[in-house]
Amino acid sequence: MLLHIVRGAKSYSNLRTFEGQVYPTFQAACQALGLLGDDREWSFALADAAHWALPYQLRELFVTLLLFCNVTDPSALFEEHMSSIGQDVAYRLNHATLGIDSSAPSLKQYVRSYVLTEIDILLKNAGRTLAHFHLPQPTMQSISIIGNRLLMDEQAYDLDKISIEAADQLGKLNLNQRNIYDAIVNSLDSGTGHTFFVYGYGGTGKTFLWNTLLNSVRAQGKIALAVASSGIASLLLPGGHTPHSRFKIPLDIHEHSLCSIKKNTHLAQLVQQTSLVIWDEAPVNHRHCFEALDRTLRDILASNDPSLANRQFGGITVVLGGDFRQTLLVLPHARKQEILSSSITRSHLWLNCILMRLTENMRLQSSSLSDAYHQRLEEFAEWLLQVGEGAVPDSCPADQDDASWIKIPEYLLLPTEARNLSGCHMDKRKQPASSQTIFTDSTFSLA
Structure with a gap:
């Protein structure tokens, strides 16, 4: 068409030129000329x-x-x-x-x-x-x-809603939480893929920090996976699962175990697009669980980038959290030494793990607490912390070399008249304030 219409053209660009404008295609030039x-x-x-x-x-x-x-x-x-x-x-x-x-x-x-x-x-x-x-x-x-x-x-989250939630939560972080948040976000943005362990006792705001991180990452359209070692704890995280459910970690775990994630499956595709993994209550799991996930992620992610085979967790930023003062993993008929050797701190992954601590008790910051209840809560939190640190005097029975007996303060004990609770259905409104505690003896065992 253009060869019949355009006169005196000396090149293909002349053919595509109309009124001083050079069009990218002959079809576009024909459209401009009104030939189509x-x-x-x-x-x-x-x-x-x-x-x-x-x-x-x-x-x-x-x-x-x-x-x-x-x-x-x-x-x-x-x-x-x-x-x-x-x-x-x-x-x-x-x-x-x-x-x-x-x-x-x-x-x-x-x-x-x-x-x-x-x-x-x-x-x-x-x-x-x-x-x-x-x-x-x-x-x-x-x-x-x-x-x-x-x-x-x-990827089906309401981005507008979680963006608003993330902004609100970000403004409520204390200085300690914000420093940890910034370190994790820097690892994500830079692609360094660090492994973090956030160590904090109950009440320091670990769950609130997890929710803030999850909302912030998901608001950017990225994938963040949240797992917790118990089903109850996983319910506190949006989109939470147990690690065995999400990553197919074998129940019968051993030193050379792998997760049951096959390449080119839906779960493998999910892992390949994951930016962040948050694992709450990590001390409850055997170190072989973390090592199995590490080997599996390296293998799957190396399919697209062979260099990721040499990076911990395949280059994914992983945040572990928990408190070693609380319950550790349960091994049937195991002695103290066997339990300690199964902890994540004895794994080779711990050498490349960045330890960060939460130290401020956020439960005591609530303005709705009365002065008396605030004092009782503070005393109880301090006593629990001392028990976890081993600062409370204990005694070791001769017949139980793996156990320590701790004396419980009197204010944590039920009064004498309320100790026999069998067959008793008391109206909660009539119970004395001290009956809210659960201890009925002056000592308990830490096995």
Whole structure:
């Protein structure tokens, strides 16, 4: 067309020039010259077919129009009818993400990418590609999430809501918590993939710190996995699981165990896109659990980047948390030395673990506490801390060399008249204040 219309052209760029502007393609130059008709006929054809044809049939019709009908602007025609030719994908996404609105920008992008992938397959069967018709390319991350329920669940959070929550929580962190938060975020942003252990006794705000980190990372569209060693503790974390459930850690663990995560599975794809792992109550687990996860993550992530095979946890930032003063892992018929040797502190992973401490008791900062209750709570917290530090005097019975007996302060004991609770159903409103404690004897054993 241009050779017949443009006079005196001395180069291909002259052919694509109209009114001083050089157009990128001959087709664009023809469009500017008014030599091409519009695509209303093809748009009407797709709109009419949408009343009776299935979405996959509409995709086939769209490809037929591209191949045989001289569509002027394929990209505009695609955008105009994308909702109808991708209606089946939007339906599957909407139901797979527990009712999340498929019109949300993030999920809409997944639908668009999936439809482009389907069209590209049809075009390649005919010897053409998306690039041949100047259509946009699909996003690889969006392609991988379609059909992967694990990825879809982790990316189905309401970003606006958790962004507001993260900003609110960030402003409530104390200086100690904020320093730890900044160190972990720096590891994420720089891609260094450090391993942290946040050490703090009960009441120092570990769970609040976990929730702040999870919301902050997820608000950026990244994936953060939260696990806790007990099912009850995992319920305190948004999207929380037990480590055995999330990472398929074997129950019968040994020195050379691996997690049951196979490559090219949905769980492996989830791991490959994970930026942060938070593991609460870590001291309760055997060190072999952490080592099994480390070997598994290195193996899976090295599939895309061989250098990650030499980085702890495959280069993923991992945050462990807990208090070694509390209950350690339980090993049947094990002695103290065996329990200690099974702790994470005896693992080779501990050498590359950054230890950070939480020291401020946030439970005592509540303004709703009365002065008397605040004092009792402070005394109890201080006594527990002393027990954990081994600062409280104890005694060792001759027949129990693995046990220590600790004397409980009188103010923590039930009064004499309330000690026999068997068969007694007291009205909680009539109970004395001291009956809120649970100890009935003046000593207890730390085995």
